[in-house]
Amino acid sequence: MARIVAGVGSSHVPAIGAAIDNGKTEEPYWKRVFSGFEKSQEWMRETKPDVAIIVYNDHASAFSVDLIPTFALGCAAEFPPADEGWGPRPVPVVQGHPALASHIAQSVILDEFDLTIVNKMTVDHGMTVPMNLLFGKIDKNAHWPCPVVPLAVNVVMYPPPTGHRCFMLGRAIKKAVESYPDDLKVVIFGTGGLSHQISGPRAGLINSKWDKAFLDNLSKDPQKLVKIPHVDYMREAGAEGIEMVMWLIMRGALGDKVDEVYRFYTVPASNTAVGHIILENHRRGAKPAGKRKPAAVKHKHAAARAKVHRIRS
Ligand code: DHB
Numbered sequence: 413m414a415r416i417v418a419g420v421g422s423s424h425v426p427a428i429g430a431a432i433d434n435g436k437t438e439e440p441y442w443k444r445v446f447s448g449f450e451k452s453q454e455w456m457r458e459t460k461p462d463v464a465i466i467v468y469n470d471h472a473s474a475f476s477v478d479l480i481p482t483f484a485l486g487c488a489a490e491f492p493p494a495d496e497g498w499g500p501r502p503v504p505v506v507q508g509h510p511a512l513a514s515h516i517a518q519s520v521i522l523d524e525f526d527l528t529i530v531n532k533m534t535v536d537h538g539m540t541v542p543m544n545l546l547f548g549k550i551d552k553n554a555h556w557p558c559p560v561v562p563l564a565v566n567v568v569m570y571p572p573p574t575g576h577r578c579f580m581l582g583r584a585i586k587k588a589v590e591s592y593p594d595d596l597k598v599v600i601f602g603t604g605g606l607s608h609q610i611s612g613p614r615a616g617l618i619n620s621k622w623d624k625a626f627l628d629n630l631s632k633d634p635q636k637l638v639k640i641p642h643v644d645y646m647r648e649a650g651a652e653g654i655e656m657v658m659w660l661i662m663r664g665a666l667g668d669k670v671d672e673v674y675r676f677y678t679v680p681a682s683n684t685a686v687g688h689i690i691l692e693n694h695r696r697g698a699k700p701a702g703k704r705k706p707a708a709v710k711h712k713h714a715a716a717r718a719k720v721h722r723i724r725s
C-alpha cells in the first residue's frame with residue numbers, strides 16, 4: 413500500500429529561483445532565505461520519498477485565460493520547465509508518475525471531485541522553486557530525486573476553490589494514495605503564499621501575524637482554516653495571499669494528528685512573506701524523521717525578521 417508520510421508547505425517566490433539560477437544564494441539577502449531550508453533538505457534526504465505530490469499553481473504559463481481548470485492533475489510521463497519570459501529555468505525536466513497519477517484521478521473523480529486530467533504541460537516557478545528549496549540546486553542534465561504528481565490549482569482567476577473544498581480534496585487524495593497497491597512512500601507539498609500582494613495600491617503588503625496564525629492552525633487546528641472565506645485572505649494576506657488555500661490540500665491529505673518537525677518564516681523575499689513547514693503524519697509509537705529527538709536549533713540567521721522553530725535533529 414502507498415502512504416503519505418509527510419506534508420511540506422513552501423512559498424514559491426520566483427525571485428528565489430532567479431537567485432539560484434544566477435548564483436546569488438550566498439548574498440546576505442538571499443542567504444537569509446536559503447539558510448532556512450538547509451535542515452529541510454537534510455530532512456528530505458533522510459525521508460527519501462518515492463514520489464512527491466506537488467500542489468501548486470500555474471501563473472499563466474501552461475494555462476491562460478483561454479482555459480482555467482480549477483484542479484488539474486498532471487498524468488504525463490514528464491513536465492518540462494516553462495518559459496516564463498526569460499527562457500526555461502535551467503532545472504531538470506520533472507518526471508511524472510503516470511500510474512499513480514491516473515490511479516488518483518480515477519479514485520478522486522469517482523469520489524466526486526471532477527479533476528481536469530492533463531497529459532501535456534510545462535511547469536513554472538510555482539513548482540520548480542519549492543522543488544529547489546527542498547531538493548537543492550540540481551543540474552539541468554541530472555535528475556530530481558523522485559518523480560512528481562503535479563496538481564495545479566486555480567488561484568489566479570476568480571473564483572478559486574474554497575479552503576474547505578481544498579481540504580476535502582486532500583482527504584480524497586489521501587484515500588486514493590492508500591488504495592494504490594504498490595508500496596510507495598509519498599510526500600505531499602502545498603505551495604505558494606504566504607501573505608503578499610504584487611500590484612495595486614497595497615503592493616508589498618505582508619501580514620506576519622496572519623501568516624503565523626495560519627501556520628499554527630495548520631499544525632494544530634486546520635478546521636479553523638477551512639472556514640476562512642476568500643475575502644479574508646484578500647483583506648488580511650493580500651490579493652496573492654489566496655495562494656495559501658493550496659496548503660489546505662496538503663493538510664487534508666495528512667491524518668488528523670501531525671507532528672510539526674520544522675518551521676521557517678522570513679520576510680521579505682521580493683514582495684512576499686516566505687513560509688515553510690514540515691508536518692509528519694503522527695504514527696503512534698513511532699519516532700518521526702528517522703529516530704531523531706526533538707531539539708531546539710538556534711538558527712544562524714535568527715533575527716527579528718527571520719524566525720526558525722524547532723527541528724528534530
Ligand atoms: C511574487 C510572488 C509570487 O507568488 C509570484 O507568483 C510572483 C511574484 C513576488 O513576490 O514577487
Ligand code: FE
Pocket residue numbers: 424471538604605652655
Ligand atoms: Fe505565485
